[in-house]
Amino acid sequence: MQKFLLFASSLCLSATAVQAQVDTVRASTLPPAQQAEKLYNSGVSKFNSKNYRAAIQDFDRALTLRPDFAKAFYNRATTRYELKEYQQAVQDYDQAIKLETTGFSNYFGRAQAQEALGQKTEAEADYGKAAEIKPDYAPSWYYRGALRFEKGEFKEAKADFDQAIKVDPNYAYAYHDRASAERKLGNFDAAVQDYSKALSLQPDFMPALLNRAAAKRRDNDLKGALADYNTYLSKKQDNATAFTNRGSTRYEAGDYKGAVEDFTKAIELDGSYAFAWNNRAAAYLKLEDYKSAAADAAKAIALNAQYAEAYMNRGHAREMLRDADGACQDWRKAAELGLETGTSYAANSGCGGD
Template identity: 75%
Template sequence: MRNILLLTAALGLTGLAAQAQVDSVRASTLPPAQQAEKLYNSGVAKFNQKSYRAALQDFDRALALRPDFAKAFYNRATTRYELKDYQPAVQDYDEALKLEPASGTAYFGRAQAREALKQPAEAEQDYSKAVEANAAYAPAWYYRGALRFEKADYAAAKADFDQAIKADPGYAYAWHDRGSAQRQLNNYPAAIQDYTKALALQPELLPALLNRAGTKRRAGDLKGALQDYADYLQKKQDNPVAYTNRGATRYEAGDYKGAAEDFGRAVALDATYAFAWNNRAAAYLKLEDYQKAEADASKALALNPQYGEAYLNRGHAREMLRNPTGACQDWRKAAELGLEIGTNYAANSGCGEGN
């Protein structure tokens, strides 16, 4: 009986060992395509968690198992883009497009990588391929429009922004940038409408408020421009350009004291802002504070010795401070820098050889 019991126990152990061996084999023998899919899904999850290095490893392993896996090439390219590895990203998009030549998203991704590599012509070609593949994909129209805007082809840029808005009427940035294209084309009422629409869609899109202010100023609506500048500066007080532009608008409206205050805020934020120093000099000239005007123009010239307008303003200040020699020298320098009016000032003030 003991022998039988021992034999039964031995048989039981043998059965367990065999069962364990079968389970182990089943767990480790997924077909390569399924393993690649599993690694791909893991990579996507890690990408969504912004664990880009870990995602890259999973996509690498997936492609080692399945070299014709177009989605893995595409997502590895996207991951490399996030890691700022732009040239390898382009190479992965190339492979994805070999496998799926009609992939608009791959063309779009490659365009973005090529932009990052400072290859605007190649990027524009890829955006064109992307919109050919999918005319309803608004970002491709938008980014091609932005490239065309940068090379001053404003009519073509506007046409692209038109298409982006058609594809996605809620695309605030497309409305904003179409407004900028309209502004460059001198279509000020249309530009103002586009900036207004962008702000309705995205109220915190402050560049639209700033650009609408500038467009209203160009259109002669100084009151409207000043209101937009005030609204912008209430929300953002660290932009010296905004203060300078409001100062220029106040200057045009005859508020020279307010203009000088705004230019002062600009140079307080950026002491190297020669344009603001010179503008405040012009405001001080209007306020008949000639010593301050001379000092500000001199500061602008210390920052930019080739600043012709600053020589003109300092010349006027020096003339009023009874320094005709200095005034004549400044006006002649302005003329040397291409401002012919400097010659006129010098002649009208009787600047001779001795001055």
């Protein structure tokens, strides 16, 4: 009761204030288009803060007020891409393109989402459209080139990487991937130059160092290849492929003990790496350790029953271990798997039929 009486009393005390002048507050609303713009700007701000779900809500509300708001469709698509909602992103890019057919970023964004969905043909076409609308945007050329490279269209890929580099001479990834295209085309000197350029632009670009080593090796520059492999492995020692490739280079340079060490390290990192087991078998053959060679080749075969070179190497080891029948079986199996030298060894060793 006390609280009630006090409240009532306060009403009586305020009665005299009713006569005073009171300012009137007038409610006002922005036109729908301006409200949509305000919501759009709020969505962009939230996107930049990585508050993606809240950004989506703002773009949704903006599009409810203004269904022809191309920028809102584009930015909602971009936000959905960040959320890995790729199919919804494609749908929003579709709407943005309908409303703004000359917006290169709409095509580029849709291409990214399509690529994430595995729709590579569609993505390639959209990257091309983006490059057509805005030829001075290097990523459009680069990403289309990467898709063409994946298809084995190395000349076409190189042409796209050329364009990307022309537009942006400091595009390290474009130099790297053009170098890879050059390797596939057998242009090893050019590949080495491009990998070197990529490294000059981005010194910590480790894949470029590893790939330059491979290009030098293919160009018979074994010393240069070993120098690159050594530099790479001094910085990164958890890559079984790098140890295997340096081992192969050492093998080609006649350093069979060094090759065994590298193949062993690769096997320690990845015991299921059949290539390393087979290569160590080949190195053991050169070192005349035939039992180890036979065992390693057998392991490679156990991991990959279609590994023709491993049958070939086990055949050599078995021959030296005086297991003529076993050697003949392995050479014939290598021939059966497409390694023609298997037939020659079997014939020259007097292997009969099964």
